[in-house]
Amino acid sequence: DSGVTQTPKHLITATGQRVTLRCSPRSGDLSVYWYQQSLDQGLQFLIQYYNGEERAKGNILERFSAQQFPDLHSELNLSSLELGDSALYFCASSDSSGKGDRSYEQYFGPGTRLTVT
Amino acid sequence: AQSVTQLDSQVPVFEEAPVELRCNYSSSVSVYLFWYVQYPNQGLQLLLKYLSGSTLVESINGFEAEFNKSQTSFHLRKPSVHISDTAEYFCAVSEGDYKLSFGAGTTVTVRA
Numbered sequence: 001d002s003g004v005t006q007t008p009k010h011l012i013t014a015t016g017q018r019v020t021l022r023c024s025p026r027s028g029d030l031s032v033y034w035y036q037q038s039l040d041q042g043l044q045f046l047i048q049y050y051n052g053e054e055r056a057k058g059n060i061l062e063r064f065s066a067q068q069f070p071d072l073h074s075e076l077n078l079s080s081l082e083l084g085d086s087a088l089y090f091c092a093s094s095d096s097s098g099k100g101d102r103s104y105e106q107y108f109g110p111g112t113r114l115t116v117t
Numbered sequence: 118a119q120s121v122t123q124l125d126s127q128v129p130v131f132e133e134a135p136v137e138l139r140c141n142y143s144s145s146v147s148v149y150l151f152w153y154v155q156y157p158n159q160g161l162q163l164l165l166k167y168l169s170g171s172t173l174v175e176s177i178n179g180f181e182a183e184f185n186k187s188q189t190s191f192h193l194r195k196p197s198v199h200i201s202d203t204a205e206y207f208c209a210v211s212e213g214d215y216k217l218s219f220g221a222g223t224t225v226t227v228r229a
Contacts, residue, residue, distance in 0.1 A: 002160060031215060043207060043219035056216045090160060096215055104149055104168060106217060108160040 003027065004109035006091050012115045018079040021112045025072055025093030031055070032074040033094070033106060034066055038087035049074055050096055081116045088113050119144055121210050123220035130198055131228055138193040138223045140208030150191040151209040151217065152182055161207065167191065203227045 003026035013019055025032050034046040036059075045058035049068035060066075063081075068074045078085060088111045095103040120143040130136045142148060149168050153161040165176040172184040182193045191208060205224050209217040 002162070004160075033216065035217075035219075042221045045216045045218065048216055056214060058216060092161075094215065104211065104215065105163055105166065106215075108153075108162070110160045 002107040002109065004091060004093050004107050006089075006109035006112050008112060009110065010113050010115075012117065013081060014117055015081055015083060017081050017116075018077065019081065019114065021076040021078070021089055021091075021114075023074045023076070023091030023093075023109060025074070025091075026107050029093035029095055029107070030072065031094045031096035032068055032072070033092040034060075034074070034076050035090040035092065035108075036087045037090060037111070041087075043090075046076070078114070083116050086114055086116045119148075119210055119212060119218035121208055121218050121220035123206075123208055123223050125223050126221065127224050127226070129226045129228065132200055133197045135194065135196050136198050136202075136225060138206050138208075138225070140191045140193065140220055142189050142191065142208075142210045142218075144189070144210065144212060146212055149211040149213060150182075150184060151211070152180070152191070152193050153207045153209060153219075155205045155207065155222075157204075164193075164206070198225070198227050200227050200229065 005024045007022045030051045033048045037043045046060040048056040066076045090111045091109045092106040094106045122141045124139040151166045152164040167184045175181045180195045205222045208220040
């Protein structure tokens, strides 16, 4: 158990809909990352938040957005869903303090499997 | 942009045989390197990492990886695999900004 929790585990929805994925980081970790894993694109970094602020952006579509709340949990919002958005979405967390080697270790949650029909 | 190449997509291996998974990256700056393992229907688990210092790093379950700066490689090895090592293995690189770029993954299937 990595200590990172994600809900829901599975999500099935229709094209054009909007969904919200939720992530709670490990206790003490200030950074949350979102990754998308699909068969054709592999594992891709979407976005990072650090202590409530957006820190880095990857290949995140404009239809997707995220935020990190004061209690450090994060939500990834996916809107106007398309069939191609079907994937496994992972959340990871890390210390990111820059103090010590372990601050660079990312711990992954079990993922949310999104199926768009 | 960072690029990570895992040269083998599938590696079948017999139990107790050695295995090597190859990983090459492209970067002109200092990097941090990681290997993650993903068991079926689970999230990714950190196997080992290289940040600095000794170029040979080891995990607690017998895997080791060697950082080779001149060849921009970070190959993963295990001298004797078990059935339980069947999983997908991902090489990942960070340029120190924390976000990870992953390779396409290598599926290791261990047979008795």
